[in-house]
Amino acid sequence: MSEYVIEMCNITKEFPGIIANDNITLQLKKGEIHALLGENGAGKSTLMSVLFGLYQPEKGVIKKDGKEVKIKDPNDANALGIGMVHQHFKLVHNFSVLQNIILGVETTKGGFLKMDDARKKVMTLSEQYGLRVDPDALIENITVGMQQRVEILKMLYRDNEILIFDEPTAVLTPQEIDELMKIMKGLAAEGKSILFITHKLNEIKAVADRCTVLRKGKYVGTVNVADVSKEEMSEMMVGRKVSLNVEKEPSHPSEVVFEVEGLTVVNKEHGKKVVDNVSFQVRRGEIVCIAGIDGNGQSELIQAVTGLIKADSGTVKLKGEDITHASIRHRNTHGMSHIPEDRHKHGLVLDYPLSYNLVLQSYFEPEYCQAGFLKYDKINQYAEKLIGKYDIRSGQGGSTIARSMSGGNQQKAIVAREIDRDPDLLIAVQPTRGLDVGAIEYIHRQIVAERDRNKAVLLVSLELDEVMNLSDRILVIYEGQIVADLDPSKVTVQELGLYMAGSKREEGK
Amino acid sequence: MKDKRLGNPLQRQGVQNTIAAIIAILIGMLVGLIVLLFTDASRAGEGMMAILTGGLTDLKNMGQVLYYATPLIMTGLSVGFAKKTGLFNIGAPGQYMMGAFAAVYVGVKWTFLPAGIHCIVAVLAACLFGAIWGILPGLLKAWRGINEVITCIMMNYIAMSMSNVLIRAFIYDRAKNQSFRPDETAELPKMGFDKIFVGESGTPSSVNAGIVVAIVLAIVVWVVLEKTKMGYELKACGFNKDAAKYAGISEKRNIVQAMIISGALAGIGGGLNYLAGAGTGIMVADTLAQQGFDGIAVALLGMSNPIAIIFTGILMAYLTVGGLAMQSFGFVSQVITIITSVIVYFAAFILFFSQIIAKFAKGKGEKQNANAEPGDSGQAPPAQPPTPPTEGGEQA
């Protein structure tokens, strides 16, 4: 019997124009937690899709317990005991936990579901691995962390031996992450083998035994996590040395630029206050970060202050001017810049060339527009200038269609556009979401530079590292309310987590 | 690498679309040939040849091609323009019909206008009525969020019945159960075309200034879309209305604006067709204007590009004329309807075809690339992958 429960040997998977996996070998021991580390586009997902039977590799073999197997589709994978928790959960929201778990593998008797047997099995598993779920709760009523545990239970219920976790911590609070780590360790101890896909080094350090690193579709190496430092791993991942910490001077806040008073937004569909009486100020020369778990009203708050949705009550003031009811154009031309949360939805017209996108907020200015006609030479000049200044990489310069650019460069284009307008207030919502380490580093530096140019910066982030590294002041948002106003130098990640989870509240907030 | 991309024409979007459109046309022709073979194998070759050359056999037929193309280009522009701004204007038949009515009404009734002015006013009336017919779905979409497809379809039927009622009330030629013909002063000038495009027996083709108007308007639409602030905003809305909103562009105003222009274009199409002096009034019939629907096909095949629409409009007209020529060989002209339908059907696959072509081109480029740099151990990034590795991260 082989030492490895699953081996993927010399896997090569090509797509037209790109080799997504180039001769990659991955060996998973029984009972280990094996991390798969790589930047976006490094080939992690492709490799897992090959293992899960979604793609067929051009070259290479997959072995289960030393025997070569063919995995043609997910059913084959299931039969071999391979299960996967996807990044986006695959659950039926108006079904109960139990119904979701048995979905697809229902046992029936005379056409009727044998729910009692299923319930017994789920309860046993739940206890055995400390998963603590209520089998009768509806999915729509339980937390994201709980939903993830349901996904895990689904795999266990199917007696899967090899469990794949695809970026499982992206949606969790620090507490939930700790919980998940414990569960994973428990599973490994029970003899399950775990493949853990991530780009977060802390988590690998915390939980993984070994780590395989991919870079640009190629195999870099497999290391024992205990033997290497985070810095070494990140160097393997990126291919060069990177600094993991943002270097910045202490802030020197001056006058108030942006003031929000009693802002409330009511969701039209369910009538709940998604932003509830929020008040805060942002001064020149400081980075104020709104921290919170996704879905606690950050998006609505920002959309309301930027004019994308209407606030139901409260006032928003920019440089002393009440802009609560001002048009988006007015806000944009009076000192507000906005790096939107979703660069594809709001930030860019993907089918426009880069140059058009770079003037998205200024094409109407006399400099680029005369008598209704656009001055393309001026626009192109400006685009070339920004491309050079902000190091935006694109195949054909300003005429590159935005869609064909990499995510990092798309984001850089947005950052360049918004910063170059020389705003008084820069609102940046998850500016580094989905980007690799290098791009993150770059954007962080730009944001700090803006602060140092005495601009006000309002940052919204879900990444705790980013929050802790970048901000001069942290506002924690929970269920639409600001529950804490913290100094990052005086608060720990754990404490911040408690505020974010709503189990702690600053006095007077 | 930059140079190479420009060097390989297959990698350019426009070329890909053109090839894809040609493939759609070829498939249509092929199906047509099959139909011909089934009806009469011995003469299918001649019949096909008649379709292919019918529009070129004499000058009159060439003129007829341009004449039939005129309304098709206009309705094609209407649909294509709306498409560019993210709207599906299926209301072109209605707008066309209302435009036709307005033009004929002015042509019949306002005979006090001097020649020269008369036809201009008639075309402007067509433009206005088409625009009015476009604005209603636009307003409903902008302020009430009602899908323009539904309202446009309803507006089509309203236009059909309404023009019947209006014709009967104001300009009804009872003997022929159609509208009166526009006065001669309202007819579009022939611009000497009737001297050029003349058949063997001396009868001129119906082609007139309308085709010039259509081509000029196509160029104007292109300029508006590509060169102006308005076009920038309209297209931004069409591509991504959220991003347009984020950039402070009023989506509502844009929708209404786009539908007005779109409707006006279709309306002008109706006007130009009935002011051609080809000898007909508007039939009083319970059918939607075919030219309006053909406009969808023309726009689809032309990928909504105004300049391409000139050519696809002419192509459709060319096939129509070929349909008449084909009858010389004993084939019913409905074969042409089959061919155009198949072309339209496959035009819907144009994106699919051009993607294949793009992949084909890229795959080739990739191989060349690989051959050019053998042994280069992965330092060179792939040519232009669908999800390119993060170049920024590498060197930032």
Next chain:
Amino acid sequence: MKKSKKLLALLLSLAMIVGLAACTSTNPSGGNTETQSGNSASPSGNTETQSGGTVTDSAGSILNEDGTFEIAMITDKGDINDKSFNQGTWEGILDYCQTNGKTCKYYKPVDATTDDYVAAMEQAIKDGAKVVVTPGFLFEEPVYIVQENHPDVKFILIDGNPHNADYSDYKTTDNTVGILFSEEQVGYLAGYAAVKDGYTKLGFFGGQPVPAVIRYGYGYVQGANDAAKELGITVDMRYFNTDSFDATPEAQTRAASWYTAGTEIIFGCGGSVGNSVMAAAEQNNGLVIGVDVDQSTESDTVVSSAMKGLSAAVEQMLDSYYNDNFSVGGQNLTLGAADDAVKLPMDTSKWQNFTQEDYDALYAKLASGEITLQKDTDANGNPIASPVDLGCTNVNVTVE
């Protein structure tokens, strides 16, 4: 990916084959003049050789073996099988050709404009047509234009007289004959017979109010009036024209409402509109008078039909071309009872009291001119707007 490449290659090669096939065929426009020896003559699956050395092709045309023909028909805005004018005319032509071993072919114009009709006629002439038959008044202007350019070709215009666009000039050249029918005479026969047969609640359900339909209707009213006068009674008549020649649910509903309101017999006059009336009659125990052709086979409710001899007239004209040097040329004929061109089919009619003798006597009066009728225009050529204006005292006409 590989599959799609193969598909692409396949398509492209097929396209080339199309091109080659097209190249090898003979010059298309000369197809009628150049004889393809033994090629098109060899009957394929869809052509059948006939006794006189002619073949019938897929579209139903009768051609010589080399593809040539002499008689061409141009359809108007309808199709060849419209159960109306186009079909009636075409059947007449086919009948003549089959009987006399002649050849014929029809063309469908691109659109219903004068220029399109002209184009189609010229296409036919270019393909070698010696006689061009055009059914319908929409051809008045096209024939006016074409007749002078082609003095060697004969034109038979049915249901109209050639004139220019603004009606300022009527001209029928020696190579053209224009034919109108006295529809009012057969309408008169129908109306007279219906009242004589004892019906007192009549209906006229017309198609588009084109001149022919109006003449049918006005004749019908006058016939009913004369019979009522003779019987010393007054009859009721509901009178309606639809907007089209199509069978529509609206038309059927309206006809049904007439029957339920007491109307006994309706003259369904105008293409498929008549079918709507028949459908309504079948459901409501009503009766129908058919139009144009003998419609007794279409429904049991049809009592009789007001026929006009469309195909007979066409055959007459063709006969004049082939055997009489086209002596009819240059004339505008109005064919009526005197020419035996209109009739009620008494053999299939189901009249109770109106006998063959009654019919013959009445027909003779019409043929001799003893009975003269008002058409759709008055003495000055102005249209008579409504049947109420006909001055019929014994018919209460209600126009709807």
